[in-house]
Amino acid sequence: MIYMDYAATTPMSKEALETYTKAAERYFGNEQSLHDIGGTASSLLQSCRQTFAAMIGGKEQGVFFTSGGSESNYLAIQSLLNTRNGTHIITTPIEHASIRNYFRLLQKQGYEITEIPVDRFGMIQLEILERSITKQTVLASIQHGNSEIGTLQPIAEIGAILQKYNVLFHTDCVQSFGKMPIDVEKMNIDSLSVSAHKIYGPKGVGACYINPQVRWGEVFPGTSHERGFRPGTVNVPGVASFITAAQHILQNRQEEMGRLQELRTYFIKQLQALSPEIQIEGHSISCLPHIIGVTIKGIEGQYTMLECNRRGIAISTGSACQIGKQEPSKTMLAIGKEHDEAKQYVRFSLGQQTTTEHIDAAIHAIATVRNQFNRGVNRT
Structure with a gap:
């Protein structure tokens, strides 16, 4: 995984x-x-x-x-x-x-x-x-x-x-x-x-x-x-x-943070190319390089997280201290999201073992989840 x-x-x-x-x-x-x-x-x-x-x-x-x-x-x-x-x-x-x-x-x-x-x-x-x-x-x-x-x-x-x-x-x-x-x-x-x-x-x-x-x-x-x-x-x-x-x-901080920043930039470019309905949250410059918060229009974050998990990608719907409460992210609400929008949030966070191949796999999983979700919506 x-x-x-x-x-x-x-x-x-x-x-x-x-x-x-x-x-x-x-x-x-x-x-x-x-x-x-x-x-x-x-x-x-x-x-x-x-x-x-x-x-x-x-x-x-x-x-x-x-x-x-x-x-x-x-x-x-x-x-x-x-x-x-x-x-x-x-x-x-x-x-x-x-x-x-x-x-x-x-x-x-x-x-x-x-x-x-x-x-x-x-x-x-x-x-x-x-x-x-x-x-x-x-x-x-x-x-x-x-x-x-x-x-x-x-x-x-x-x-x-x-x-x-x-x-x-x-x-x-x-x-x-x-x-x-x-x-x-x-x-x-x-x-x-x-x-x-x-x-x-x-x-x-x-x-x-x-x-x-x-x-x-x-x-x-x-x-x-x-x-x-x-x-x-x-x-x-x-x-x-x-x-x-x-x-x-x-x-190893300077070298590792530089590496994670490169991975972050690559990941964000891939996400933005995937769909204009994917929004990158947070500040673009004053930010931690290993955290990428994302909202995917129309798809609840918990659905995205579970479907990614089925495909071997472990991500989160926010702070682990709040998971399981079925409430929208307090951070999302604070930055101006509506209740339903806030529940569309997922978090990807990178670390020492993260590679470009891992990001490619995550992008593929998100694309599959979106297509699967959209087909289900269109059928109804």
Whole structure:
């Protein structure tokens, strides 16, 4: 089967698997234990912390390892809110479900949530962001790269505006880490979240960064792990595997992103030649090279996905965290699609194993699905 759903998850790399096995054998101790076995695990964890901090231009004191991107989002936002008195939060309607759902909970607790709109390409307008800031604004959470259409927000400019008004800035970098350059200081980021399984690392491992100069408060009082940031014994082998995967992807980032951009360009040209009823969604320039969001006029995305699956092509109808809810994509609705149009969306996401031959096979599958669908419509 041809896998074209890398934005949902990636297979673990050989290097990450080898590191996990070795670390699980040699560094199995609880890093909080005071004996030598615990000490060796603690040393490895500290080395991973330093390495990750360097990857994002941050400081090791600000690195906290978690179970993944969603937990990093929850803990970052709540721990920052615990230190501030403001009750107004700014976000967008195209954030990951973990953030949208958490903000709904905060709204019930008395916070005012402002979703600044995005244009038809999924971009926010900086002037609208600035106008939305009030004296009560405490935090803004705006993703770096969208998981459904790939649009990249101007994070450095956003951070500069928020810093001017002393508003804390959290950004979800789960899709962009390892693909785009990230420097927390240059981009004026107070906190960010990443996940290992998006970059050929293990599932159940992620990281949160909070600028050490920014105060945060414990979400779970009395917690001893990760300096009180989260409960639970740290998955040291998983963290080591994550860092190995990150090192490997960053070493080859420029070359691999160039290759994926070429594949993306080729894929889009083939799709556009196939039919004018196929619409490429998202920003054409400020975008992640591995994500191609598509709407096919008249055909529900779930039908396209299932038919492609029958033909050996694994694609998606959006964020895996929302699949199965039978609802149109929130991102599609936010960029101006009607309800029925939004349900016509499918996502192709490329990765290390993707080839031109895979894209040709996907194009052939889509053409077959369209022809089959149209014949069925004409018969009725």
